[in-house]
């Protein structure tokens with residue numbers, strides 16, 4: 001191939017071109033990015049007396065434990081509490097243990113913040129200690145802290161906070177968090193507990209914040225945006241079970257949680273303001289969805305849509321409203337953020353191509369009509385297929401989703417070249433190579449589905465992404481999906497970043513996203529077009545501010561390819577390149593996390609040079625202009 005690069009940019013590269021789609025799927029929020037370490041910390045949305053009510057909890061040394069629907073709960077949002085009865089014959093440490101989200105990471109260098117509410121349901125003469133501990137698989141105490149308790153003065157809910165500093169790092173994550181009494185001291189006592197919590201240090205030290213290593217892996221790609229809260233997890237199994245913004249803000253005891261749309265209860269401890277603060281901390285901007293009247297279990301009738309439109313208006317006012325004019329904005333101010341957050345994009349629903357008729361009939365018009373009148377400065381995204389049906393008012397933005405085979409992505413690198421430039425802009429909001437079987441894309445691994453991203457898929461995505469860059473005059477944002485997966489319990493594969501209780505696993509597709517995102521440049525330089533039917537694709541961008549040119553090359557084929565580049569401007573002979581390449585079916589897995597990692601090397605650049613793109617590879621060549 002010979003590639004002649006044009007010295008005149010065709011268009012700027014949008015700041016938002018690469019970023020993340022987030023929803024709580026695969027325990028990506030609870031048990032993932034959200035740093036709370038205890039599963040089922042507040043017995044939200046469980047039925048007392050059922051085994052699932054006690055998920056992740058177990059008795060220590062003979063205590064009798066059960067979830068009860070408390071007559072005087074800690075809050076109306078948290079009606080359940082944990083009843084613990086200490087047998088009269090008890091001795092030693094007796095109480096409850098939580099096994100975390102598939103383990104608890106105990107690091108000597110960390111200070112943990114533990115808390116819980118408790119009370120004696122009836123007057124008690126108890127006068128002793130309650131102890132919070134981190135306990136190893138072998139029963140050894142890794143950390144513990146006690147507080148004095150007097151039964152007589154604890155018949156009302158009292159919240160305890162303790163710091164835990166481990167004496168050593170645990171050899172594995174099979175550790176538990178326990179709250180215990182001395183059996184002899186507390187023999188015969190019954191105690192109620194509510195909302196436990198155990199936090200490690202968090203990303204940027206945020207209260208109620210994010211797990212440091214997962215958040216860092218996301219921030220390391222310099223993402224431009226964060227789409228949230230879904231995805232399916234916005235929609236609700238029923239209308240009442242939709243994601244409701246005001247149930248996710250304020251004190252944790254006031255958040256009821258909800259049955260998420262991926263089969264597990266969401267604590268909503270990761271809520272609207274927590275998202276917005278993380279978005280600030282990671283240098284992103286939001287693409288925020290509002291619920292648009294469609295749940296998996298039913299759709300709101302046109303006649304009843306008003307309150308849901310108002311709910312969306314309030315949600316937006318929580319983000320950008322004036323505290324003197326909006327209660328939702330005043331709530332934001334009361335939570336410590338009087339100034340508005342940055343917000344430019346609001347998505348109306350999710351994948352409404354599953355409910356096109358009502359979206360066409362009234363849902364799109366009712367939401368975008370009222371919201372654009374209330375917030376004329378915002379951009380609203382539609383979620384049906386592009387221009388099918390023809391919506392009124394005509395959307396200025398669409399969110400396009402595609403899950404397909406590696407070859408689909410290679411063959412469609414030019415899909416946006418053919419789009420009419422009519423002012424409409426596109427968010428490639430969810431895309432991933434997920435299977436080699438075009439006839440059963442969402443099937444099982446036995447039928448071609450990827451458990452983890454494979455190099456063939458990541459090279460295909462890279463080819464497709466050169467097309468997104470070339471067409472970034474109309475593609476303003478793009479994100480792989482789903483982003484996160486707890487490898488101990490998940491509902492969807494493949495995913496960009498995997499993790500367990502102590503490790504993060506970066507996939508081949510993560511490295512491709514990072515390669516494109518941190519080298520996205522400021523302006524696009526046209527060049528000799530790749531063969532739209534070929535497997536080798538490239539794109540060239542420039543950053544005048546740093547005098548750099550970035551050439552991305554994707555080779556999604558099984559043969560190496562040699563490409564001669566000719567540049568119209570002087571470039572230094574010291575070039576550096578990052579090359580990600582591996583066998584077609586190679587993946588980074590928990591068992592072999594570094595099977596395919598990027599390699600950086602220098603090369604002799606200049607106004608003309610040749611680059612050999614390995615088979616199944618994605619590369620970025622960094623050049624310095626004078």
Ligand SMILES: [NH3+][C@H]1C[C@H](O)[C@@H](O)[C@@H]1CO
Pocket residue numbers: 023025230231232233350351401430481482492
């Ligand atoms: N079915 C996918 C499309 C939907 O928007 C997401 O929730 C799912 C996984 O990313």
